Amino acid sequence: xxxxxxxxxxxxxxxxxxxxxxxxxxxxxxxxxxxxxxxxxxxxxxxxxxxxxxxxxxxxxxxxxxxxxxxxxxxxxxxxxxxxxxxxxxxxxxxxxxxxxxxxxxxxxxxxxxxxxxxxxxxxxxxxxxxxxxxxxxxxxxxxxxxxxxxxxxxxxxxxxxxxxxxxxxxx
Numbered sequence: 076x077x078x079x080x081x082x083x084x085x086x087x088x089x090x091x092x093x094x095x096x097x098x099x100x101x102x103x104x105x106x107x108x109x110x111x112x113x114x115x116x117x118x119x120x121x122x123x124x125x126x127x128x129x130x131x132x133x134x135x136x137x138x139x140x141x142x143x144x145x146x147x148x149x150x151x152x153x154x155x156x157x158x159x160x161x162x163x164x165x166x167x168x169x170x171x172x173x174x175x176x177x178x179x180x181x182x183x184x185x186x187x188x189x190x191x192x193x194x195x196x197x198x199x200x201x202x203x204x205x206x207x208x209x210x211x212x213x214x215x216x217x218x219x220x221x222x223x224x225x226x227x228x229x230x231x232x233x234x235x236x237x238x239x240x241x242x243x244x245x246x247x
Contacts, residue, residue, distance in 0.1 A: 082151065082222035082238065083158040086211050088167045093203035095171030100126070100197025103178045107189040110182050118190045125194025126201065133202040141206060144237050145213065151222055151238035158225050166225065174199075218242050 100122075107118045158166070174196040181189040214221055220242050224235040 079156050080152070080154075081156045081158050081225045083163045083167075083225050085145075085221045085223045085237065086207050086214065087160070087163060088223060089203045089207035089210065091164060091167040092170055093200045093207055095168055096174055096196045096200030097204065098200075099171060099174045099178055100193050100195075100200055103182075103189060103193025103196060106178070106182055107186070107193060110186050110189065117187070122190040122194040122197070125191050126198040129195060129198030130202050130205075133199070134205070140234075144234075145210065145221055145239075148221065148237040148239045151240040155222070155238065155240075157222070163225075166227075170199075214242070 104118065104122050107122070108115055111118055174192075178189060178192050178196065181192045210221060217239070218241060219239040222238045222240060224237070226235060
């Protein structure tokens with residue numbers, strides 16, 4: 076018997092990741108300022124540089140691929156199983172937990188590196204929220220829901236199969 080293919084709404088994945096990683100980035104910025112003795116210049120400037128560079132790099136590299144994939148995504152198969160909201164939160168929230176663990180490790184072991192880790196989280200979160208914004212607009216204008224295949228490996232979803240399903244289709 077073939078494995079059942081599952082998918083989740085892409086905009087919800089991006090919301091979960093975007094909010095979670097952005098919170099880690101902001102909390103990391105504040106924690107870095109406290110741990111490094113209030114030296115805002117040593118913390119804020121590297122954090123801003125990392126956020127801007129990562130955000131621009133992801134928009135330039137990842138944005139084009141994602142837009143092309145969505146524009147050419149086939150219709151979702153009728154037997155595609157949509158992941159529940161709670162399963163999606165557990166799966167999509169894992170990168171936030173990993174980012175938080177890395178931030179804590181940096182704060183405890185190599186505090187001057189913590190603003191960079193926090194900036195990486197914030198840059199990735201901001202990019203996900205920006206992508207969610209244009210994907211939601213695209214979904215509304217086309218009257219579809221964009222679905223992405225799920226995998227038990229949370230970091231292997233970036234180039235997973237995508238489908239579209241009419242928003243009026245109750246099986247989504």
